[in-house]
Amino acid sequence: MAMPDASASAPAPSPAGSASATPVLEVRDLKKHFPIRKGLLRRAAGYVFAVDGVSFSIAEGETLGLVGESGCGKSTVGRTVLRLIDPTSGSIVVGGKDISSLPRAEMRPWRREMQIIFQDPFSSLNPRMTAGDIVGEPLLVHGEGNTAKRREQVAALFERVGLRRAQMDAYPHQFSGGQRQRIGIARALALNPRLIIGDEPVSALDVSIQAQVINLLMDLQRERRLSYLFISHNLAVVEHISHRIAVMYLGRIVEYTDKTTLFTNPQHPYTEALLSAVPVPDPAIKRRKLVVQGDVPSPVKPPPGCHFHPRCPYAVERCRVESPALREIAPGHRVACHLR
Protein backbone atom coordinates (compact mmCIF):
# COMPACT_ATOMS: atom_id res chain seq x y z
CA MET A 1 0.00 0.00 0.00
CA ALA A 2 2.77 2.42 0.93
CA MET A 3 5.85 3.52 -0.97
CA PRO A 4 8.94 1.31 -0.71
CA ASP A 5 10.59 3.50 1.89
CA ALA A 6 7.51 5.24 3.18
CA SER A 7 8.17 4.11 6.73
CA ALA A 8 11.72 5.47 6.63
CA SER A 9 10.86 9.00 5.61
CA ALA A 10 8.94 11.47 7.72
CA PRO A 11 5.20 11.83 7.07
CA ALA A 12 4.06 14.69 4.91
CA PRO A 13 4.13 17.96 6.81
CA SER A 14 0.72 19.29 7.62
CA PRO A 15 -0.02 22.61 5.99
CA ALA A 16 -0.05 25.48 8.42
CA GLY A 17 -3.30 27.38 8.52
CA SER A 18 -4.71 25.61 5.49
CA ALA A 19 -8.21 26.64 6.51
CA SER A 20 -7.60 30.29 7.35
CA ALA A 21 -5.02 31.69 4.88
CA THR A 22 -6.05 32.56 1.32
CA PRO A 23 -5.46 29.56 -0.88
CA VAL A 24 -2.60 29.56 -3.41
CA LEU A 25 -4.99 28.17 -5.97
CA GLU A 26 -8.74 28.11 -5.99
CA VAL A 27 -10.62 26.50 -8.85
CA ARG A 28 -14.37 26.99 -9.09
CA ASP A 29 -16.69 25.08 -11.41
CA LEU A 30 -13.97 24.59 -14.02
CA LYS A 31 -15.17 23.20 -17.33
CA LYS A 32 -13.30 22.20 -20.44
CA HIS A 33 -15.30 20.87 -23.37
CA PHE A 34 -13.23 20.01 -26.44
CA PRO A 35 -15.20 20.45 -29.66
CA ILE A 36 -15.09 17.52 -32.10
CA ARG A 37 -14.82 19.19 -35.49
CA LYS A 38 -16.08 17.51 -38.61
CA GLY A 39 -16.52 18.33 -42.25
CA LEU A 40 -15.10 21.02 -44.46
CA LEU A 41 -16.40 23.91 -42.38
CA ARG A 42 -14.98 22.35 -39.19
CA ARG A 43 -18.27 22.74 -37.35
CA ALA A 44 -18.43 21.33 -33.87
CA ALA A 45 -20.22 18.00 -34.25
CA GLY A 46 -20.10 17.30 -30.53
CA TYR A 47 -18.01 17.84 -27.45
CA VAL A 48 -15.66 15.83 -25.30
CA PHE A 49 -16.68 16.72 -21.76
CA ALA A 50 -13.13 16.34 -20.43
CA VAL A 51 -13.62 18.49 -17.34
CA ASP A 52 -17.20 19.16 -16.35
CA GLY A 53 -17.50 21.37 -13.28
CA VAL A 54 -14.52 20.82 -11.01
CA SER A 55 -13.89 22.87 -7.85
CA PHE A 56 -11.02 22.61 -5.36
CA SER A 57 -8.51 24.74 -3.54
CA ILE A 58 -4.90 24.33 -2.47
CA ALA A 59 -3.37 26.14 0.51
CA GLU A 60 0.24 27.20 0.88
CA GLY A 61 2.49 24.24 1.57
CA GLU A 62 -0.30 21.80 0.82
CA THR A 63 -0.43 18.89 -1.60
CA LEU A 64 -3.71 18.03 -3.24
CA GLY A 65 -3.71 14.63 -4.85
CA LEU A 66 -5.92 14.30 -7.90
CA VAL A 67 -6.64 10.66 -8.70
CA GLY A 68 -8.70 8.81 -11.25
CA GLU A 69 -8.52 6.43 -14.15
CA SER A 70 -6.84 7.41 -17.39
CA GLY A 71 -9.15 9.56 -19.46
CA CYS A 72 -11.06 10.98 -16.49
CA GLY A 73 -9.80 14.50 -17.21
CA LYS A 74 -7.25 14.89 -14.42
CA SER A 75 -4.43 15.93 -16.78
CA THR A 76 -6.77 18.38 -18.52
CA VAL A 77 -7.44 19.98 -15.12
CA GLY A 78 -3.69 20.48 -14.63
CA ARG A 79 -3.16 21.95 -18.07
CA THR A 80 -6.18 24.21 -17.82
CA VAL A 81 -5.06 25.59 -14.46
CA LEU A 82 -1.74 26.53 -16.12
CA ARG A 83 -3.66 28.02 -19.04
CA LEU A 84 -1.87 25.69 -21.46
CA ILE A 85 -5.45 24.96 -22.46
CA ASP A 86 -8.09 27.68 -22.24
CA PRO A 87 -11.02 26.75 -20.00
CA THR A 88 -14.55 26.65 -21.40
CA SER A 89 -15.90 28.24 -18.22
CA GLY A 90 -15.22 28.52 -14.51
CA SER A 91 -12.64 30.47 -12.58
CA ILE A 92 -9.00 29.83 -11.70
CA VAL A 93 -7.95 32.08 -8.84
CA VAL A 94 -4.22 32.29 -8.20
CA GLY A 95 -3.16 34.41 -5.24
CA GLY A 96 -6.49 36.23 -5.23
CA LYS A 97 -6.61 36.93 -8.99
CA ASP A 98 -8.82 35.15 -11.49
CA ILE A 99 -6.57 34.18 -14.41
CA SER A 100 -9.11 32.07 -16.29
CA SER A 101 -9.62 34.63 -19.06
CA LEU A 102 -6.45 36.73 -18.92
CA PRO A 103 -4.97 37.45 -22.35
CA ARG A 104 -1.69 35.71 -23.15
CA ALA A 105 0.49 38.78 -22.56
CA GLU A 106 -1.05 39.48 -19.16
CA MET A 107 -0.54 35.83 -18.17
CA ARG A 108 3.22 36.24 -18.17
CA PRO A 109 3.72 37.44 -14.57
CA TRP A 110 1.39 34.65 -13.34
CA ARG A 111 3.51 32.06 -15.13
CA ARG A 112 6.15 32.67 -12.44
CA GLU A 113 3.68 31.53 -9.80
CA MET A 114 3.04 28.07 -11.19
CA GLN A 115 5.03 25.50 -13.08
CA ILE A 116 4.59 21.92 -14.22
CA ILE A 117 6.46 18.62 -14.02
CA PHE A 118 5.58 16.11 -16.70
CA GLN A 119 5.13 12.36 -16.69
CA ASP A 120 7.48 11.38 -19.49
CA PRO A 121 11.07 12.27 -18.57
CA PHE A 122 12.09 11.72 -22.19
CA SER A 123 9.76 13.91 -24.21
CA SER A 124 9.63 16.65 -21.58
CA LEU A 125 13.20 17.76 -22.33
CA ASN A 126 14.25 19.19 -25.70
CA PRO A 127 16.83 16.68 -27.02
CA ARG A 128 18.79 19.44 -28.75
CA MET A 129 19.39 21.59 -25.68
CA THR A 130 21.89 21.07 -22.87
CA ALA A 131 20.47 20.30 -19.44
CA GLY A 132 21.76 23.65 -18.19
CA ASP A 133 20.03 25.56 -20.98
CA ILE A 134 16.78 23.68 -20.30
CA VAL A 135 16.82 24.57 -16.61
CA GLY A 136 17.93 28.16 -17.32
CA GLU A 137 15.33 28.81 -19.98
CA PRO A 138 12.56 30.05 -17.67
CA LEU A 139 15.07 32.57 -16.25
CA LEU A 140 16.01 33.64 -19.75
CA VAL A 141 12.37 34.05 -20.78
CA HIS A 142 11.68 36.27 -17.77
CA GLY A 143 14.86 38.24 -18.38
CA GLU A 144 16.51 37.45 -15.06
CA GLY A 145 20.13 38.45 -14.49
CA ASN A 146 22.88 38.09 -17.04
CA THR A 147 24.43 34.96 -18.53
CA ALA A 148 26.89 34.46 -15.67
CA LYS A 149 24.28 35.02 -12.96
CA ARG A 150 21.82 32.68 -14.62
CA ARG A 151 24.47 30.00 -14.91
CA GLU A 152 25.17 30.34 -11.21
CA GLN A 153 21.44 30.04 -10.43
CA VAL A 154 21.15 26.98 -12.66
CA ALA A 155 24.17 25.41 -10.95
CA ALA A 156 22.52 25.96 -7.58
CA LEU A 157 19.30 24.36 -8.84
CA PHE A 158 21.25 21.38 -10.19
CA GLU A 159 22.85 20.83 -6.81
CA ARG A 160 19.53 21.24 -5.01
CA VAL A 161 17.82 18.51 -7.05
CA GLY A 162 20.76 16.13 -6.65
CA LEU A 163 22.61 16.62 -9.92
CA ARG A 164 26.21 17.69 -10.36
CA ARG A 165 27.22 21.12 -11.60
CA ALA A 166 29.43 19.43 -14.21
CA GLN A 167 26.35 17.83 -15.77
CA MET A 168 25.00 21.21 -16.94
CA ASP A 169 26.63 20.88 -20.35
CA ALA A 170 25.39 17.34 -20.99
CA TYR A 171 22.43 16.62 -23.27
CA PRO A 172 19.23 14.93 -22.05
CA HIS A 173 20.06 11.56 -23.66
CA GLN A 174 23.14 11.32 -21.47
CA PHE A 175 20.97 11.13 -18.35
CA SER A 176 18.90 8.31 -16.84
CA GLY A 177 15.13 8.56 -16.46
CA GLY A 178 15.35 9.61 -12.81
CA GLN A 179 18.02 12.20 -13.53
CA ARG A 180 15.94 13.59 -16.38
CA GLN A 181 13.01 13.96 -14.02
CA ARG A 182 15.31 15.87 -11.66
CA ILE A 183 16.15 18.21 -14.56
CA GLY A 184 12.41 18.69 -15.09
CA ILE A 185 11.99 19.50 -11.39
CA ALA A 186 14.89 21.97 -11.51
CA ARG A 187 13.28 23.68 -14.49
CA ALA A 188 9.98 23.93 -12.62
CA LEU A 189 11.79 25.42 -9.59
CA ALA A 190 13.78 27.98 -11.59
CA LEU A 191 11.24 30.80 -11.31
CA ASN A 192 10.63 30.04 -7.64
CA PRO A 193 6.91 29.32 -8.11
CA ARG A 194 4.37 28.91 -5.32
CA LEU A 195 2.49 26.10 -7.01
CA ILE A 196 3.82 23.12 -8.94
CA ILE A 197 1.54 20.87 -10.90
CA GLY A 198 2.88 17.34 -11.12
CA ASP A 199 1.23 15.49 -14.00
CA GLU A 200 1.99 11.90 -13.04
CA PRO A 201 5.56 12.97 -12.27
CA VAL A 202 6.76 9.57 -11.06
CA SER A 203 4.58 7.15 -13.04
CA ALA A 204 7.21 6.55 -15.73
CA LEU A 205 10.00 5.82 -13.25
CA ASP A 206 11.27 2.64 -11.60
CA VAL A 207 9.80 2.08 -8.15
CA SER A 208 13.11 2.75 -6.38
CA ILE A 209 13.57 5.98 -8.33
CA GLN A 210 9.94 6.95 -7.64
CA ALA A 211 10.69 7.00 -3.92
CA GLN A 212 13.75 9.23 -4.41
CA VAL A 213 11.88 11.70 -6.58
CA ILE A 214 8.92 11.82 -4.21
CA ASN A 215 11.19 12.43 -1.25
CA LEU A 216 12.89 15.22 -3.20
CA LEU A 217 9.50 16.79 -3.92
CA MET A 218 8.52 16.57 -0.24
CA ASP A 219 11.84 18.06 0.92
CA LEU A 220 11.40 20.93 -1.54
CA GLN A 221 7.89 21.50 -0.24
CA ARG A 222 9.17 21.76 3.33
CA GLU A 223 11.96 24.16 2.33
CA ARG A 224 10.03 26.47 0.05
CA ARG A 225 6.44 26.20 1.33
CA LEU A 226 5.49 24.89 -2.10
CA SER A 227 1.99 23.81 -2.97
CA TYR A 228 1.48 20.81 -5.20
CA LEU A 229 -1.35 19.64 -7.37
CA PHE A 230 -0.25 16.04 -7.66
CA ILE A 231 -2.00 14.20 -10.48
CA SER A 232 -1.66 10.44 -10.40
CA HIS A 233 -3.43 7.16 -10.90
CA ASN A 234 -1.24 5.51 -8.28
CA LEU A 235 -3.05 5.58 -4.96
CA ALA A 236 -0.02 4.46 -2.96
CA VAL A 237 2.04 7.38 -4.24
CA VAL A 238 -0.80 9.83 -3.70
CA GLU A 239 -1.38 8.58 -0.15
CA HIS A 240 2.29 9.13 0.65
CA ILE A 241 2.64 12.67 -0.68
CA SER A 242 -0.83 14.27 -0.35
CA HIS A 243 -2.57 16.09 2.46
CA ARG A 244 -5.93 16.04 0.77
CA ILE A 245 -7.18 13.96 -2.13
CA ALA A 246 -9.78 14.57 -4.82
CA VAL A 247 -11.10 11.54 -6.71
CA MET A 248 -12.17 12.24 -10.28
CA TYR A 249 -14.48 10.23 -12.45
CA LEU A 250 -15.40 11.23 -16.01
CA GLY A 251 -14.74 14.95 -15.69
CA ARG A 252 -16.15 15.43 -12.18
CA ILE A 253 -14.84 15.20 -8.65
CA VAL A 254 -16.77 12.46 -6.84
CA GLU A 255 -15.04 12.58 -3.46
CA TYR A 256 -12.86 15.23 -1.90
CA THR A 257 -11.38 14.95 1.59
CA ASP A 258 -8.19 14.59 3.62
CA LYS A 259 -6.09 11.56 2.94
CA THR A 260 -6.71 9.71 6.22
CA THR A 261 -10.48 9.95 5.87
CA LEU A 262 -10.34 8.89 2.25
CA PHE A 263 -8.35 5.77 2.95
CA THR A 264 -10.14 4.77 6.15
CA ASN A 265 -13.68 5.89 5.41
CA PRO A 266 -14.32 6.20 1.69
CA GLN A 267 -17.91 7.22 1.00
CA HIS A 268 -18.30 7.20 -2.77
CA PRO A 269 -18.77 3.73 -4.35
CA TYR A 270 -16.15 4.63 -6.96
CA THR A 271 -13.56 5.51 -4.30
CA GLU A 272 -14.41 2.26 -2.55
CA ALA A 273 -13.81 0.36 -5.77
CA LEU A 274 -10.54 2.16 -6.43
CA LEU A 275 -9.25 1.39 -2.95
CA SER A 276 -10.21 -2.26 -3.13
CA ALA A 277 -8.30 -2.51 -6.41
CA VAL A 278 -5.02 -1.55 -4.71
CA PRO A 279 -3.00 -4.75 -4.30
CA VAL A 280 -1.98 -5.80 -0.79
CA PRO A 281 1.42 -7.49 -0.58
CA ASP A 282 0.14 -10.31 1.64
CA PRO A 283 -1.72 -13.26 0.11
CA ALA A 284 -3.09 -14.26 3.52
CA ILE A 285 -5.23 -11.15 3.78
CA LYS A 286 -8.67 -11.70 2.33
CA ARG A 287 -10.64 -8.56 1.62
CA ARG A 288 -14.14 -7.89 0.57
CA LYS A 289 -13.58 -6.72 -2.96
CA LEU A 290 -15.78 -4.29 -4.78
CA VAL A 291 -15.12 -4.96 -8.42
CA VAL A 292 -16.60 -2.47 -10.84
CA GLN A 293 -18.13 -3.91 -13.98
CA GLY A 294 -17.65 -2.56 -17.49
CA ASP A 295 -15.53 0.28 -18.84
CA VAL A 296 -15.42 4.00 -18.34
CA PRO A 297 -18.15 5.49 -20.55
CA SER A 298 -17.11 7.85 -23.33
CA PRO A 299 -16.69 11.46 -22.23
CA VAL A 300 -18.34 12.42 -25.54
CA LYS A 301 -21.64 10.93 -24.36
CA PRO A 302 -21.47 10.83 -20.59
CA PRO A 303 -24.36 8.93 -18.99
CA PRO A 304 -27.21 11.08 -17.66
CA GLY A 305 -27.55 11.65 -13.95
CA CYS A 306 -24.62 10.37 -11.92
CA HIS A 307 -21.79 9.57 -14.34
CA PHE A 308 -20.93 6.49 -12.34
CA HIS A 309 -24.41 4.91 -12.24
CA PRO A 310 -23.94 2.38 -15.11
CA ARG A 311 -21.09 0.74 -13.16
CA CYS A 312 -22.30 1.36 -9.62
CA PRO A 313 -23.50 -1.71 -7.68
CA TYR A 314 -25.74 0.46 -5.48
CA ALA A 315 -27.35 2.57 -8.21
CA VAL A 316 -31.04 3.42 -7.74
CA GLU A 317 -33.52 5.13 -10.05
CA ARG A 318 -32.61 8.63 -8.85
CA CYS A 319 -28.97 8.09 -9.91
CA ARG A 320 -30.03 7.63 -13.52
CA VAL A 321 -31.80 10.96 -13.80
CA GLU A 322 -30.36 13.40 -11.28
CA SER A 323 -26.74 14.45 -11.16
CA PRO A 324 -25.53 14.41 -7.55
CA ALA A 325 -23.92 17.59 -6.18
CA LEU A 326 -20.65 17.50 -4.27
CA ARG A 327 -22.09 17.78 -0.72
CA GLU A 328 -20.25 18.12 2.55
CA ILE A 329 -21.32 15.06 4.56
CA ALA A 330 -18.85 15.68 7.40
CA PRO A 331 -16.51 18.62 8.06
CA GLY A 332 -13.99 18.68 5.20
CA HIS A 333 -15.46 15.57 3.55
CA ARG A 334 -17.34 16.12 0.30
CA VAL A 335 -19.02 13.36 -1.67
CA ALA A 336 -21.08 13.44 -4.84
CA CYS A 337 -23.51 10.59 -4.21
CA HIS A 338 -27.26 10.52 -3.61
CA LEU A 339 -26.93 7.59 -1.21
CA ARG A 340 -24.68 9.30 1.36
Place this chain on the structure above:
Amino acid sequence: MTTIDHDAALLRAGAHVRGPWSAAAHLLRRYPLGAAGAVIVAVFILAALFADFVSPFDPIATNARASLAPPDTTYWMGADFMGRDVYSRIVHGARISLAVGAGSTALGCILGVIIGLMSGYLGGWVDLVVQRVMDIMQSLPLLVMALVMAAALGPSLENTIVAIAIPLIPHFARVIRSSTLSLREQPFVEAARATGMSELRIAVRHVLPNTLAPMIVLATAQLGSAILTEASLSFLGVGVPEPHPSWGRMLSESAAEYVRTAPWLVIFPGIAISLAVFGTNLLGDAMRDMLDPRERT
Protein backbone atom coordinates in the same frame (compact mmCIF):
# COMPACT_ATOMS: atom_id res chain seq x y z
CA MET B 1 9.70 10.20 -29.12
CA THR B 2 12.37 7.91 -30.43
CA THR B 3 11.85 9.31 -33.91
CA ILE B 4 13.30 12.67 -32.94
CA ASP B 5 15.99 11.51 -30.53
CA HIS B 6 18.59 11.13 -33.26
CA ASP B 7 21.51 12.11 -31.11
CA ALA B 8 20.88 9.33 -28.69
CA ALA B 9 20.36 6.89 -31.53
CA LEU B 10 23.56 7.93 -33.25
CA LEU B 11 25.42 7.53 -30.02
CA ARG B 12 24.00 4.06 -29.49
CA ALA B 13 24.87 3.01 -33.03
CA GLY B 14 28.43 4.24 -32.78
CA ALA B 15 28.91 3.83 -29.07
CA HIS B 16 32.29 2.14 -29.49
CA VAL B 17 33.56 4.84 -31.83
CA ARG B 18 36.37 6.98 -30.46
CA GLY B 19 38.26 9.29 -32.79
CA PRO B 20 37.09 10.84 -36.06
CA TRP B 21 39.10 8.34 -38.12
CA SER B 22 37.64 5.29 -36.45
CA ALA B 23 34.22 6.95 -36.77
CA ALA B 24 34.81 7.32 -40.51
CA ALA B 25 35.92 3.69 -40.73
CA HIS B 26 32.81 2.64 -38.86
CA LEU B 27 30.53 4.55 -41.24
CA LEU B 28 32.41 3.13 -44.24
CA ARG B 29 31.78 -0.42 -43.03
CA ARG B 30 28.18 0.28 -42.16
CA TYR B 31 27.19 2.31 -45.22
CA PRO B 32 29.59 1.37 -48.05
CA LEU B 33 27.25 2.78 -50.72
CA GLY B 34 26.81 5.99 -48.80
CA ALA B 35 30.56 6.30 -48.45
CA ALA B 36 30.92 5.82 -52.23
CA GLY B 37 28.32 8.54 -52.74
CA ALA B 38 30.18 10.83 -50.34
CA VAL B 39 33.42 10.25 -52.27
CA ILE B 40 31.74 11.03 -55.62
CA VAL B 41 30.16 14.21 -54.23
CA ALA B 42 33.49 15.19 -52.66
CA VAL B 43 35.28 14.75 -56.02
CA PHE B 44 32.74 17.00 -57.74
CA ILE B 45 33.01 19.60 -54.99
CA LEU B 46 36.82 19.58 -55.25
CA ALA B 47 36.60 19.82 -59.05
CA ALA B 48 34.27 22.80 -58.72
CA LEU B 49 36.45 24.53 -56.14
CA PHE B 50 39.74 24.01 -57.96
CA ALA B 51 38.41 24.02 -61.54
CA ASP B 52 41.04 26.52 -62.72
CA PHE B 53 43.87 24.35 -61.43
CA VAL B 54 42.74 20.96 -62.67
CA SER B 55 41.59 21.92 -66.17
CA PRO B 56 44.30 22.19 -68.87
CA PHE B 57 42.36 24.64 -71.11
CA ASP B 58 40.16 27.70 -70.78
CA PRO B 59 36.62 26.24 -70.94
CA ILE B 60 35.37 29.11 -73.15
CA ALA B 61 38.39 29.60 -75.43
CA THR B 62 37.74 28.33 -78.95
CA ASN B 63 40.32 26.77 -81.26
CA ALA B 64 39.30 26.11 -84.87
CA ARG B 65 42.10 23.62 -85.45
CA ALA B 66 40.93 21.41 -82.60
CA SER B 67 37.32 21.30 -83.80
CA LEU B 68 35.78 17.91 -83.05
CA ALA B 69 39.15 16.47 -81.97
CA PRO B 70 38.65 12.94 -80.61
CA PRO B 71 39.92 12.08 -77.12
CA ASP B 72 43.73 11.90 -77.03
CA THR B 73 46.53 12.93 -74.67
CA THR B 74 45.95 16.67 -75.28
CA TYR B 75 42.16 16.66 -75.25
CA TRP B 76 41.41 13.92 -72.68
CA MET B 77 37.73 13.86 -73.48
CA GLY B 78 37.98 15.32 -76.95
CA ALA B 79 36.95 18.79 -78.12
CA ASP B 80 33.62 20.16 -79.37
CA PHE B 81 32.94 21.72 -82.80
CA MET B 82 34.36 25.05 -81.63
CA GLY B 83 37.50 23.29 -80.42
CA ARG B 84 36.74 23.78 -76.72
CA ASP B 85 38.21 21.12 -74.43
CA VAL B 86 35.38 18.87 -73.18
CA TYR B 87 37.25 17.86 -70.02
CA SER B 88 37.84 21.50 -69.01
CA ARG B 89 34.23 22.32 -69.73
CA ILE B 90 32.99 19.41 -67.62
CA VAL B 91 35.24 20.44 -64.72
CA HIS B 92 33.96 24.01 -64.92
CA GLY B 93 30.44 22.72 -65.50
CA ALA B 94 30.64 21.10 -62.05
CA ARG B 95 30.68 24.64 -60.68
CA ILE B 96 27.45 25.50 -62.44
CA SER B 97 25.77 22.22 -61.58
CA LEU B 98 26.71 22.40 -57.92
CA ALA B 99 25.97 26.11 -57.66
CA VAL B 100 22.53 25.66 -59.18
CA GLY B 101 21.91 22.40 -57.30
CA ALA B 102 23.02 23.69 -53.90
CA GLY B 103 21.61 27.16 -54.46
CA SER B 104 18.15 26.04 -55.50
CA THR B 105 18.02 23.34 -52.81
CA ALA B 106 19.04 25.87 -50.15
CA LEU B 107 16.54 28.46 -51.36
CA GLY B 108 13.74 25.92 -51.65
CA CYS B 109 14.67 24.56 -48.23
CA ILE B 110 14.61 27.96 -46.50
CA LEU B 111 11.28 28.93 -48.03
CA GLY B 112 9.84 25.45 -47.47
CA VAL B 113 10.92 25.45 -43.81
CA ILE B 114 9.31 28.83 -43.17
CA ILE B 115 6.07 27.78 -44.88
CA GLY B 116 6.00 24.32 -43.29
CA LEU B 117 6.74 25.64 -39.82
CA MET B 118 4.00 28.26 -40.09
CA SER B 119 1.52 25.83 -41.55
CA GLY B 120 2.13 23.14 -38.95
CA TYR B 121 2.46 25.46 -36.00
CA LEU B 122 -0.45 27.78 -36.64
CA GLY B 123 -2.79 25.06 -37.92
CA GLY B 124 -6.41 25.95 -38.64
CA TRP B 125 -7.32 27.70 -41.88
CA VAL B 126 -3.71 28.84 -42.52
CA ASP B 127 -2.67 25.20 -42.61
CA LEU B 128 -5.63 24.28 -44.80
CA VAL B 129 -4.93 26.97 -47.42
CA VAL B 130 -1.16 26.44 -47.44
CA GLN B 131 -1.51 22.69 -47.82
CA ARG B 132 -3.90 22.98 -50.76
CA VAL B 133 -1.48 25.36 -52.50
CA MET B 134 1.30 22.85 -51.88
CA ASP B 135 -0.93 20.10 -53.31
CA ILE B 136 -1.39 22.09 -56.51
CA MET B 137 2.32 22.75 -56.81
CA GLN B 138 3.16 19.11 -56.20
CA SER B 139 0.63 17.88 -58.74
CA LEU B 140 2.95 19.17 -61.48
CA PRO B 141 6.20 17.28 -62.09
CA LEU B 142 9.34 19.08 -60.92
CA LEU B 143 10.64 19.58 -64.45
CA VAL B 144 7.37 20.91 -65.88
CA MET B 145 7.03 23.40 -63.06
CA ALA B 146 10.67 24.46 -63.35
CA LEU B 147 10.30 24.75 -67.12
CA VAL B 148 7.35 27.12 -66.77
CA MET B 149 9.21 29.15 -64.15
CA ALA B 150 12.43 29.31 -66.18
CA ALA B 151 10.57 30.30 -69.36
CA ALA B 152 8.72 33.02 -67.46
CA LEU B 153 11.80 34.39 -65.74
CA GLY B 154 14.17 34.22 -68.70
CA PRO B 155 17.51 32.43 -68.93
CA SER B 156 20.15 33.43 -66.40
CA LEU B 157 22.06 31.64 -63.65
CA GLU B 158 20.04 33.33 -60.85
CA ASN B 159 16.70 32.74 -62.56
CA THR B 160 17.55 29.07 -63.07
CA ILE B 161 18.20 28.75 -59.33
CA VAL B 162 14.84 30.41 -58.52
CA ALA B 163 13.02 28.36 -61.17
CA ILE B 164 14.23 25.10 -59.64
CA ALA B 165 13.85 26.26 -56.02
CA ILE B 166 10.13 27.06 -56.29
CA PRO B 167 8.95 23.54 -57.23
CA LEU B 168 11.13 22.17 -54.40
CA ILE B 169 9.30 24.24 -51.75
CA PRO B 170 6.33 21.87 -51.23
CA HIS B 171 8.65 18.90 -50.59
CA PHE B 172 10.32 20.73 -47.74
CA ALA B 173 7.12 22.34 -46.47
CA ARG B 174 5.48 18.88 -46.21
CA VAL B 175 8.26 17.29 -44.21
CA ILE B 176 8.70 20.25 -41.88
CA ARG B 177 4.95 20.53 -41.35
CA SER B 178 4.57 16.90 -40.36
CA SER B 179 7.44 17.03 -37.86
CA THR B 180 6.08 20.30 -36.53
CA LEU B 181 2.66 18.75 -36.00
CA SER B 182 4.10 16.06 -33.75
CA LEU B 183 6.66 18.33 -32.08
CA ARG B 184 4.21 21.01 -31.03
CA GLU B 185 2.41 18.47 -28.84
CA GLN B 186 5.60 17.43 -27.08
CA PRO B 187 5.75 18.16 -23.34
CA PHE B 188 8.95 20.18 -23.76
CA VAL B 189 7.00 22.61 -25.94
CA GLU B 190 4.29 22.77 -23.27
CA ALA B 191 6.97 23.40 -20.66
CA ALA B 192 8.26 26.34 -22.71
CA ARG B 193 4.71 27.64 -23.01
CA ALA B 194 4.25 27.28 -19.24
CA THR B 195 7.21 29.61 -18.70
CA GLY B 196 5.47 32.25 -20.81
CA MET B 197 7.66 31.99 -23.89
CA SER B 198 6.21 33.55 -27.05
CA GLU B 199 4.93 31.18 -29.71
CA LEU B 200 7.38 32.47 -32.31
CA ARG B 201 10.29 31.88 -29.97
CA ILE B 202 9.02 28.38 -29.17
CA ALA B 203 8.78 27.60 -32.88
CA VAL B 204 12.33 28.78 -33.53
CA ARG B 205 13.99 27.48 -30.37
CA HIS B 206 12.19 24.24 -29.69
CA VAL B 207 10.50 23.05 -32.86
CA LEU B 208 12.87 24.08 -35.65
CA PRO B 209 16.08 22.49 -34.29
CA ASN B 210 14.27 19.17 -33.95
CA THR B 211 13.19 19.16 -37.59
CA LEU B 212 16.80 19.53 -38.71
CA ALA B 213 17.58 15.84 -39.21
CA PRO B 214 14.74 15.05 -41.66
CA MET B 215 15.47 18.36 -43.38
CA ILE B 216 19.13 17.51 -44.00
CA VAL B 217 18.15 14.11 -45.38
CA LEU B 218 15.61 15.61 -47.73
CA ALA B 219 18.01 18.34 -48.86
CA THR B 220 20.64 15.75 -49.80
CA ALA B 221 18.08 13.71 -51.69
CA GLN B 222 16.72 16.77 -53.52
CA LEU B 223 20.21 17.94 -54.49
CA GLY B 224 20.38 15.19 -57.12
CA SER B 225 17.04 16.08 -58.68
CA ALA B 226 17.96 19.77 -58.68
CA ILE B 227 21.18 19.00 -60.59
CA LEU B 228 19.22 16.86 -63.01
CA THR B 229 16.60 19.57 -63.48
CA GLU B 230 19.30 22.14 -64.22
CA ALA B 231 20.75 19.84 -66.87
CA SER B 232 17.28 19.29 -68.34
CA LEU B 233 16.47 23.02 -68.40
CA SER B 234 19.79 23.82 -70.05
CA PHE B 235 19.25 20.97 -72.48
CA LEU B 236 15.90 22.51 -73.39
CA GLY B 237 17.52 25.90 -73.81
CA VAL B 238 15.86 27.74 -70.90
CA GLY B 239 18.53 27.12 -68.28
CA VAL B 240 21.96 28.55 -67.72
CA PRO B 241 22.93 30.63 -70.79
CA GLU B 242 26.26 30.97 -72.62
CA PRO B 243 29.08 31.39 -71.87
CA HIS B 244 28.75 29.31 -68.66
CA PRO B 245 29.58 25.70 -69.43
CA SER B 246 26.58 23.62 -68.39
CA TRP B 247 26.46 19.84 -68.70
CA GLY B 248 22.89 19.95 -69.93
CA ARG B 249 23.65 22.43 -72.70
CA MET B 250 26.80 20.55 -73.68
CA LEU B 251 24.52 17.58 -74.31
CA SER B 252 21.88 19.51 -76.23
CA GLU B 253 24.41 21.29 -78.43
CA SER B 254 25.84 18.04 -79.69
CA ALA B 255 23.11 15.44 -79.26
CA ALA B 256 21.40 15.94 -82.61
CA GLU B 257 24.34 16.56 -84.92
CA TYR B 258 27.37 14.85 -83.49
CA VAL B 259 26.08 11.81 -81.62
CA ARG B 260 27.28 9.52 -84.45
CA THR B 261 30.36 11.37 -85.62
CA ALA B 262 31.73 12.62 -82.29
CA PRO B 263 30.08 10.54 -79.54
CA TRP B 264 32.52 11.84 -76.88
CA LEU B 265 30.60 15.11 -76.94
CA VAL B 266 27.56 13.28 -75.62
CA ILE B 267 29.08 10.48 -73.55
CA PHE B 268 31.23 12.51 -71.15
CA PRO B 269 28.71 15.20 -70.12
CA GLY B 270 26.16 12.39 -69.79
CA ILE B 271 28.48 10.47 -67.47
CA ALA B 272 29.10 13.63 -65.44
CA ILE B 273 25.37 14.21 -64.93
CA SER B 274 24.65 10.57 -64.09
CA LEU B 275 27.57 10.35 -61.69
CA ALA B 276 26.66 13.56 -59.85
CA VAL B 277 23.02 12.51 -59.44
CA PHE B 278 24.00 8.95 -58.51
CA GLY B 279 26.49 10.21 -55.91
CA THR B 280 24.04 12.59 -54.21
CA ASN B 281 21.31 9.95 -54.20
CA LEU B 282 23.59 7.36 -52.58
CA LEU B 283 24.62 9.92 -49.99
CA GLY B 284 21.01 10.94 -49.39
CA ASP B 285 19.88 7.34 -48.89
CA ALA B 286 22.70 6.66 -46.45
CA MET B 287 21.94 9.82 -44.51
CA ARG B 288 18.31 8.81 -44.23
CA ASP B 289 19.30 5.41 -42.85
CA MET B 290 21.87 6.93 -40.55
CA LEU B 291 19.47 9.43 -39.01
CA ASP B 292 16.45 7.15 -38.79
CA PRO B 293 16.70 5.03 -35.64
CA ARG B 294 14.06 2.60 -36.90
CA GLU B 295 16.27 1.63 -39.85
CA ARG B 296 18.92 0.37 -37.50
CA THR B 297 19.13 -3.17 -36.25
